Amino acid sequence: MSDPPKYILEGLEKQSPETLRKIAQIATEMADNKERQLETELEEQEIADRPTDLDRDDAPSSATLTTKEINGNRYYYWQWREGEQIKSEYIRPVDPKR
Template sequence: MADDLTDSLRDSPIPPDELPDYLVDAIDRQDPDRLRLVSNYALSLAGWKERQAEQEVSEQAEQDPDEVPDEWDEDDWEAVKEEAVDKAGIASTKGTITTKTINGNDYYYLQWREGEKIKSQYISPVSPSSSE
């Protein structure tokens, strides 16, 4: 039993592969009190970022998922929206339509919540004439 305890004190926890080396190195150099501060801060920051993302989705949810955008023919819109719903693997009644601007171009996305995470699925450009 004493050997197990000694072994566990010798073996440092293994960091997740997803953490960059520079972050792991910086964390490893900290004493236990500072590590607890970092842990509390990281948890608070994660919660804040999740709330920010929720607020962004709420603010972007300008369009009722059943409403056809002015720029679109109803049949064309239903086809691209249904394709996005199929790719997302969600019920067609779930989610909201949002507009995102990327590199100066506007795009429609389907967004929904899965537990604590907000998921997105590309639908199309806002203007159907520039659709792919």
């Protein structure tokens, strides 16, 4: 993590403890919002990157497409629940060239 810009630190030094606590609260809320936004963008990108050539007929009706990383390589799996167990079925590598 990088240090805050000098102009921000200089401005903060001039604030009262009450104001600093309020600024800290606002900064925490802003950081949380940015993290949620980034997670949403990553999820949307992952959905957009999913292959369109996979045949849903080959998967159980409740299965969802998941990506697993094993030894630095990523693979597609169908994943679903049967009772208390989570089942997975290998599909293919994310990058078919590997």
